[in-house]
Structure formats: structure tokens, C-alpha cells
Amino acid sequence: MTFVQLIDCKTSRFDEMNRLLDTWVEQTKGKRTATHSIIGKDRSDDSHLIEIVEFPSYEEAMRNSNLPETDRVFREMVALCDEMPTFTDLDVVRDEQLYAANARRLLETIATKGDLPPLNDLMAENYHDHDPANEQDNIGLDAIRREMEMWRNGFDFEFTVEDQISQGDRVCTRWTWGGTHKGEFLGIAPTGRKVRMTGTTIWRFQEDGKIVEGWWQYDRLGLMAQLGALDALET
Template structure:
């Protein structure tokens, strides 16, 4: 279970705390068990500084705290605080990545569910799609729906999300798919052949909606599977 430690302190030497964090990151390279660290300052009280550190589990956090490098940096951090820092230990009971949920719904309902109109509610009015397999690398939602309809009908793909990562306003998906060439596609008559493939997609979200997406697929591998190009 993910474990989070919150370190709360008061200091008029916040810049020094930043330097100490840099020192700790360098000193624990290849040793630390922490996976994410955030340092934040109170907007209404700039001397109030909070550090939030994430670990895969409480046990991994304890391993990290026992590193000599961690202890050394902590002693310097405590000395830079106006008063002793306080600690809050938290076991994560729910971790909801809201942007990844939107992307998952897009893939499951729009693509796998063959319901392209669902995209109207998931995407912004100014949505742009970038995909080298479309007629242009920069198309708006209506055109993207029209062209993707042909792809979905031709190959009947079912996508599996292998990995899904979020950072800031971006979500990145590693995908695989299976399908069958059951309909015409850009002049290529259906062959009935089963297809498989992989790809990556990156989404940019604004106010909980997809504003832009970038898609990359093994198009050459797909064409080889249906006999459109030689091996």
C-alpha cells in the first residue's frame, strides 16, 4: 500500500532547503526507495514549508529513512528550520488519477465500444488529433471521428491498456490491440485476416477534457499482416 510522509516545518531559509533536497537526490541515487517528492510553500506564510514524499509502502519508507545519506541530510534540514519539523505518516486509502480516468473512458467507450459520439463529451471544442495514419497530422474532432470510423469498421480493433501514466496535464498510454480485417480501408479490400499491434498515445487535458492527442502505431506491421506490403 502506498505510503506518504508529510514533513512540516517553519524556516526563513527555504532556498537552503531546496539545495538540501538537491543534495539528497544526488546522494541517494540508486539507493532511495522514495518515488515522488514535492516541496511546497504556503502562499499566505512563505516561512511555512511542507515536503511530501511518496513511497511504495511503509516498509520501503523505513528502509529509506535508515540510509546514512537520508539521516545526514535530515540533520542539516532540521538545523535550517526555525523550529523542529513535524511528521505526518499517511497510508493511502484512495488514489484517483482523474485525468487517466478520462483517457481510460475514451479508449474503452469510444474505441472499444465503437461509440465515437462519446468523444463529444470527453473532448474540448477545440480538440486536435495528431496521427500520421490520418489524412492530415492535425485534424479537428469531427474529421477525426469520420476518419477513425473507417479504421474501426475496417479492422474492428479491441485495445488493451498496458500502461497508463499521468504527469501534469499529460497522460501517456502504452497500448496493444487485436482485431480482424473485415472491411475496406483506403482501397484495400477486406482479407479476413486477424491482426495484432502495439502503439503509444499521449493526451493533453484541459479542465478535465481532452484537448489534444498524439498517436503512434506500427502501421507498416499492420499492412504486412494483411498482405498490403511485402515482408
């Protein structure tokens, strides 16, 4: 179970505290077990800081606490604080990565049978799509809907999410796409063939959780080969 520790302190010497934490990170490189750390400053009190440190488990957090460098830095941190810092230990019981969830929901929605939903609950009106297979980027919700309809008219398909990595306002999704060629696609008459390809998409999100920009990489050449479009070139 993921474990989070909240460190609450007050200090008028934030710059020194920041340098101390940089030193700690450097000294514990390769040994520190924390996976994520955020420091927030109280908007109503500049001296009030809260650090949120995430660990894979409570046991890993204890390993981190037992490092000699941790003990030394803790004593130096206390000396920089206006009062004794407090620690709150939390077992994470719910963890919603909303941007990643919206990325998965978009892929599911694109593959939905029937009419394509409006998508304005998932994508910004000024959405900008980068696809190296297209001569020009698709800009705007209407433009990307037309691109999606081209694929939907050509195939019955679905996405399988293989991996996702979230960082800041971006989510990287590695996916597998599989479908049946049911309609004309890029001038190729329907073949009824079952096709498959892999790809990766990076999406950038707005603060409201809507996708505002996307970068696609996928094996379109492999797809065209499966459709027989390269057969004439090989003879």
C-alpha cells in the same frame, strides 16, 4: 501498500532549504527509496511549506529514514526551520490517477459498438492529433471523430492496455489493438481477416482532465501486410 509521508514546516530560509534538499538528493543517489516528492508553499503564508514524499511501502520509507545522509540532512533542516517540523505517516488506501483513467476510457469509447459517443467529455474541442500515417494533422473534435469513424467502419476492434506511464499533464499508453476487417479500409475491400497490431500513444491533458493533444506510433505497415495489401508488391 504505497506509503506517503507529509513533512510540515515553517522557514524563512527557503532558498537554503532548497539547496539542502538538492544536496540530499545528490548524496543519496542510488540509495534513496522515495519514488515521488512534491513541495508545496502555502499561498497565504510564504514561510509554510509541506513536502509530500511517496514510497513503495512503509518498509522502504524506514530504509530511507535509516540512511546516514537522511539523519544528517534532517538535523540541518531542523536548524533552518522556524519551529520543529511535524511528520504525518499515511498508508495510501485510494489512489486515482485521473488522467490515466481518462486515457483508458477514451480507448474503450473508441471501440464501443454502435454510434460513436460525442467525446466532448473526454476530448477538448481544439484537440490536435499527430499521426505519422496521415499527411496532415487532425485538428478539432470533428476531425478526429471522422478519423475514428474511418477505423470503426473498417473494423470491429478493441484495445488492450499493456502499460501506462503518467508524468505531469501527459500519459503514455502502450496498447495492443485487435480486430476483424469488416468494411472497406483505405481502399481495401473487407477480407474478414482477424488482425492485430501494437502501438503507443502519448496524450496531453488540460487541467479539467480533457485530452487536448495526442501523438500516435503504431505498426500500420504490419497491419497492411495482414490485410494482404502488400502481396502485389512482393510478386
